Amino acid sequence: MPKSVRVLVLNNYPLDEVWDEVKRGDKPDHHLYGINHLADMGYDVRVVDGTAARRVATLARWLHRLRNPVPLGALARQSAAWQALREGDVIYAPCGEELTSLAYLRALGLLNTPLLALQHHALNQGRLAGLREPWIRLMVRGLDACPALSTRAMQQINQRCPQGRPKSVVLPWGPDAHYYPRAQGPGQGMLAAGRTGRDFVTFALGATQAGVAAHIIGLPGPWLAARSRFSAQVQIRTPEAGRVFGYPEMMGAHLAARAIAIPLDDSQVSLAGLTSLVDAMAIGRPVIMTRNPFIDLDIEAQGIGRWVAPGDVDGWAVALRWFDQNPDAAQAMGARARALVDGPDWNSLAFARRIETLLAGLSRAA
Incomplete structure (x- = not known):
């Protein structure tokens, strides 16, 4: 040709x-x-x-x-x-x-x-x-x-x-295999970021129940009405009107985290969460993600994260507590995620x- x-x-x-x-x-x-x-x-x-x-x-x-x-x-x-x-x-x-x-x-x-x-x-x-x-x-x-x-x-x-x-x-x-900085060390706290179809309330309640530090970066919305139910360990950051957080700024938050959380609404029709997943993989951080039938990559089978059922506060609490208490295992998961990016397919x-x-x-x- x-x-x-x-x-x-x-x-x-x-x-x-x-x-x-x-x-x-x-x-x-x-x-x-x-x-x-x-x-x-x-x-x-x-x-x-x-x-x-x-x-x-x-x-x-x-x-x-x-x-x-x-x-x-x-x-x-x-x-x-x-x-x-x-x-x-x-x-x-x-x-x-x-x-x-x-x-x-x-x-x-x-x-x-x-x-x-x-x-x-x-x-x-x-x-x-x-x-x-x-x-x-x-x-x-x-x-x-x-x-x-x-x-x-x-x-x-x-x-x-x-x-x-x-x-x-x-x-x-x-993801772009050459763009991202590599995670160093196990990191601390759990980060949830993103825009489409996010269920920040369930994530924050899970973090509150687990007693772990969590950081949410997301657009303002109705979910903020539940803020009074979150513990002081759940930090929230929303952009000012007309401003978005760019990749260089977001990558710093990813590098600092122990794991990347991708809490999603119960969707059967979209690929919500895929961009956050590939961002985490490229940096070398493990993920905790609401199960989405449109996401083909099985994060548990690949040893790079854990699934949680939609709306499952208890499930989030268990997963978040596990990552908080197992820094070495979390870091190994992140390394496996990055290895997929360096391989022939992802x-x-x-x-x-x-x-x-x-x-x-x-x-x-x-």
């Missing part, structure tokens, strides 16, 4: 800006979903910017207000990609839903450019799922490849494919190579 294949990239956040952050050392490169490595491999990577498609963006907002049940994806970016079709040989969406409308066109024979969409979460969920299902099936028919970040998501895609013609495989999403370069294999196949078939 010639290495001049042009890849148009659509994403739900501005990858060109993230790429600049990665180059400056402000962020690890796994948030680019392989496009920097694709460029290093010789691909002509072009991030699609949909900000100029103002009329389409206005239409999308209008349809959203009407609660349109038909999934459409990001219309402005897809419109920009449509106008740039002559500049691309393949279209890649790290957030698969970005390609929904283009996939409809491909299924109907109105688009010749191959589509690769990465699926993160459940394919069809929530209210009006029955009304959406025919459109979801049309979307899957129009995608040339739809890899997934979990086995459950992969199965949901392949169940909608013709028998014997699956379009999805699992691609493990690991890092951003390995992920990019798998994406490249799929892109190469699509470009040859085009």
Whole structure:
């Protein structure tokens, strides 16, 4: 395959800006979903910017207000990609839903450019799922490849494919192996940080029951109403309005902790917690995590952490107390986690190579 294949990239956040952050050392490169490595491999990577498609963006907002049940994806970016079709040989969406409308066109024979969409979460969920299902099936028919970040998501895609013609495989999403400082010593206290689907209340109550030091870094929200039930050993830090904690700042908190806690709401539909998991692995800290069926990596089987059932305060107390009382074992778990990152499967370069294999196949078939 010639290495001049042009890849148009659509994403739900501005990858060109993230790429600049990665180059400056402000962020690890796994948030680019392989496009920097694709460029290093010789691909002509072009991030699609949909900000100029103002009329389409206005239409999308209008349809959203009407609660349109038909999934459409990001219309402005897809419109920009449509106008740039002559500049691309393949279209890649790290957030698969970005390609929904283009996939409809491909299924109907109105688009010749191959589509690769990465699926993160459940394919069809929530209210009006029955009304959406025919459109979801049309979307899957129009995608040339739809890899997934979990086995459950992969199965949901392949169940909608013709028998014997699956379009999805699992691609493990690991961290940037070169970005993170390495943990030194066992650390102290337990850190819980993150944004999506977090159950900080259960974690804090577990830490209070266990009598261990805990640190929560999270966005303000209803969970703070339970603060009076937390012990003085549970420290809480929330960013000021309009400010976020960057990676360099967050890494200091990770390095200081004994273990990284990832307390989650009871979700059966998303990959919430995956980013925090790979951050902990890369630094070399063990994890305590609410069990999530969309997370493929078995932290207990790998010897890098412990699972807790959703909403289980007692379970959190037991796990937190164990890590507090077993610093050497906790440090060994963290070392095993880092060894996975240094291995052949769980890092951003390995992920990019798998994406490249799929892109190469699509470009040859085009």
